[in-house]
Amino acid sequence: MNTSFPTRGLIRPCTLVYALLIGLTCVTWMIGRSGVGGPGVSLLVLGFALLKGHLIGDWFMGLRDVRGIWRWVVAIWLLVPGGLIALAFLLSFRG
Amino acid sequence: MQYKSQAVAKPYFIAAIGLFVGQILFGLIIGMQYVVGDFLFPEIPFNVARMVHTNLLIVWLLFGFMGAAYYLVPEESERELVSPGLAILMFWVFLIAGALTVLGYLLVPYSGLAEMTGNSVLPTMGREFLEQPTITKAGIVVVALAFLYNVGLTILKGRKTVVSLVLLIGLAGLAVLFLFSFYNPDNLAKDKFYWWWVVHLWVEGVWELILGSILAFVLIKTTGVDREVIEKWLYVIIAMTLITGIIGTGHHYYWIGTPDYWQWWGSIFSALEPIPFFMMTVFAFNMVNRRRRNHPNKAAVLWALGTAVMAFLGAGVWGFLHTLAPVNYYTHGSQITAAHGHMAFYGAYVMIVLTMISYAMPMLRGRSAANSEASQVLEMWSFWLMTVSMVFITLFLTGAGILQTYLQRYSSDPLPFMVVQEKISLFYWMREVAGLMFLIGLVVYVASFFVGSRQPEATAVVEGSAA
Amino acid sequence: MTAEAAIQQQRRGLAVPRFPPGDLAIWIFILAELLVFALFFAAYAFTRMQHIALFDRYQAMLNRDAALINTLALLTASYFVMRGVVAAREGQGRLCARWTWAAVGMGALFLVVKSSEYAHHLHAGINLSTNTFYMFYLSLTFFHFLHVILGMVILVAVALKAGRGGYTPEEHTGVETGASYWHMVDLVWLVLFPLVYVMK
Structure with missing residues (x-):
């Protein structure tokens, strides 16, 4: 665990x-303020959210130091609703 | 038995089993009336027999819960009950009131019963499962209050454990929610809305807490696994039960005049109601696998595991089948509901009461831990007979329900109700046969109390690797 | 993990745990909670497909600035909570308590901002039955709102115990348990924010 939080150095990685x-x-x-929309923008925003979630899981929840299935539990959770949301948005742009 | 006052549980258990037998007999009568419409006409009409069947179920389960609490609480609190005398008095009040109510159903026309009991003063009768005369309902409140006083004070004065506190919350919730049976608004949608606060929030809310705590108690006693481990599971299970169960009430609000959003809330939250039941199954098997000792009462462990599995199937899986609003649009009030109701009540609540009876009765009858081998073998036979019969009852009703839904509501050329009932009568016949098998199982169960009483107690078989 | 790998790992002096920090029971609970939100998110996305114009129109009326403040508040709270865990690991109970209290403060900020949004909607006469978009918006955010409250209750309990010196570098599972739950509350919001406030 110590690797994540070095006490030396100016800024901790978690910061x-x-x-x-x-x-x-x-x-x-x-992006929201600018009012732009469309498949590319929406998926980009969604991608940001999933990336942020993954960072929370890895660094804040400490899953990067865990092995086995629990290592990926947040990532999997992000991908399932994330994938469904992406699918729904893509379909709605087509239709 | 560690505390003398635990003995008050015994009459409660005996009454529960007696009423259970009555419930099954009336179940067979209405099962027969499904296919032979004038069976026992005009003595016992279908609506009366159904009322007796469902009311007896609720009353005997309440007897079972009370008995379980009276047995469990002194042991968890490490002290005698505050008032064993009050417990015995309330037993007789409840039994006599219950018997009079059932006799009223059977001997007097329902409207006459309503008149006799002064229903017009505070009208609460005439609603499914809450058919009891208003004075009976008031009696139930009195019994529940006295019971809560007795059990609650014992818990508060003694050692407080997670098991006893969860049980107390469940029992208090049971009493408080029953008060909604006195609320009977003129608006039919509102009436149904609050009616579910009794019916749903009992069986998919507070009763699950009672179930969880009794299961945890029996597992602590029979497996010897650390209390802390079991309590932690209990916490998570009840938290999930409450999250999914309370808003899950919405799955009853789809087509009764409530706002649209209930279709979403009900579907999403109730779709997750199987989770706590699944966790209960994992929990029970996990604890038994991690057992530190082999308890000589193998029948009680079998009932406990059976409860966990059948509750998950009956309440969890069969509930999920028709809980989503788009599905329920077609299946609402069909035989699928009946299938779910049968297996859920049996798997969750009948079996947990029988688990507790199985665990406690030997001690209440003077054994040190378990019945004789012969008695247990018979009891386990009854377990399998009743459980397998219930699986078949459920499957036949599910088949009937699927056909009914299709023929009557889904097909492009829907048929009238009675025509469909004719077409699915074969399923009803098979359900009745399975019901008879269930009755045989119940007879074997009762017999197990009288067989092998003089033989020595069963002892735990020592397994090399598991211990 | 194979025996060989385990030996190698021991040689490197790294004990890689099999389970996430905190009590396993909270993780079971977290998974169940995440499942509820996942269902809700998917339901939102697929329902939106049928009412795109309606969703876009009413989404534009939400207060995105408030949502930004709230996202920052939750992220900052999560950061504080994490620093609290580090402090507890290093045996600095007082410091852990201070970080955790700071996180509770951020949670409170979230509640205030979100409540003002609700007050605004209430004033405008908006409720669950106004339209499908508001039904989802109010249900989702309010369900999450309740989780923020629960998370704060847990954090307060952790902060109080940490302040009393109730945790040691060897035994501070409670801090990690509370932290894990809080991060889950944050995690859910991170998806909710773009989905409900931004994506169109």
Whole structure:
């Protein structure tokens, strides 16, 4: 576990992850504000969300230090509804 | 038996089994009336017999829960019951009130019964499962309050365990939710809306807490697994039960005049109601596999495992079958409902009461831990006879329900109700035969209390690897 | 893991656990909760297919700035919670309590902002029966709202115990259990935010 949280150095890796999460959130918000839509934009936003979820699972929940099925439990969860949402949005653009 | 006052459980268990027999006999009568319409006409009309069948079920399960609580609570609290005398008094009040009510159903026309018992003062009668005269309902409240006082005070004065607290929450919820049976608004949609607060929130809410705590108690006693492990499971199971069960009430609100969103809420939350039951199955098998000792009462362990499996199948799987709004649109109130009702009640609540009786009765009758080998063998036979019969009853009713739904509601050329009933009568006949098998199982069950009483107690077989 | 791999791992001095941090029971619970939300999300997405114009129109009326503040609040709370876990691991109970209280504060901010949104809707006469979009929006966010409250209750319990010095570097499962639950609350919102407020 110590590898994730070095006490030396200026910034902890997890703090960088936090900064990245904040950044992605702000980009998502700006996209929403700009009012753009469409398949590409929506899937990009969804992709950001899944990436953010994965970062939460790995770094905050500490799953990157776990082996076996539990290592992937959040990732799998993200992919299932994420995939369904993507499918629904893609279909709605076609129809 | 560690505490003298646990003995008050015994009359409760005996009454429960007696009423169980009555329930099954009336079940066979209405099963027969499904196919031979004028069977026992005019003495016992179908609607009366059905009322007796369902009311007896509820009453004997309540007897069973009360008996279970009176046995379990002193042992968990490590002290005697506050008032064993009150428990015995309430037993007789409940039994006599129950018997009078059933006699009222059978001997007086229902409207006459309503008149006799002053229903017009506070009208609560005439609603499915809540047919009891208002004064009987008031009596139930009195009995429940006295019971809660007795059990609650014992728990509060003694050692507090997760098992006893979950049981207490379940029993208190049972009493509080029953108060909605007195609320009878004129608006039919509202009436049904709150009616489910009794019916659904009992069987898919607080009763599950009672089930969970009794199961946990029996598993702690028979497997010797650490209390902490079992309690942790119990926490998670009841949390899931409440999350899914409370909003899951919505699956009864689809077509009764409530707002549209209930179709979504009901579908999503109730679709997850099988989860706590599944967890219960995993939990029970896990604990038995991790057992630290082999308990000599093998029959009780069999009942406990059976409860976990059958509750999952009956309540979980058969509930899920027709819980989604688009499916329920077609299956609502068909024989699928009856199939689910039978296996869920048997698997979850009948079996948990029989589990507790199986575990406690030997001690209540003076054994140190278990009945004789002969008695247990017979009891296990009855387990298989009743359980397999119930599986068949459920399967036949499911077949009937699928056909009924298709012929009457789904096909492009729907047939009238009575024509469809004729077409599926073969299923009803087979259900009646399975019901007879169930009765045989029940007779064997009762017999197991009288066989091998003089023989020595069964002892635990020592297994090399498992222990 | 094969025996050989296990030996190698021991040689490297890394004990890789098989189970996630915290009590396994909370993880079973988390999985069940995640399943509920997954169903809700999928239901939203597929229902939207039938009412695209309606969903887009009313989505545009939501307060996206409030949602941004709330997302930042939850992310920050998660970060604080994680720092609390690190503090507990290092045996700094007081520090753990401070981080956890800070997270509770962020949770409270979320509740305030979300409540003001609800107040706005209530004032506009919007309820579950207004239309399908609002039905989903209100159901989803309110169900999540309840989880934030539950998560905060758990965090308060953890903070109180940590402040009393109730955790040690050897035994601090409680902190990890509470943290895992909180991260789940955050995780769900991270999908909910783009789905309900942004994607169209």
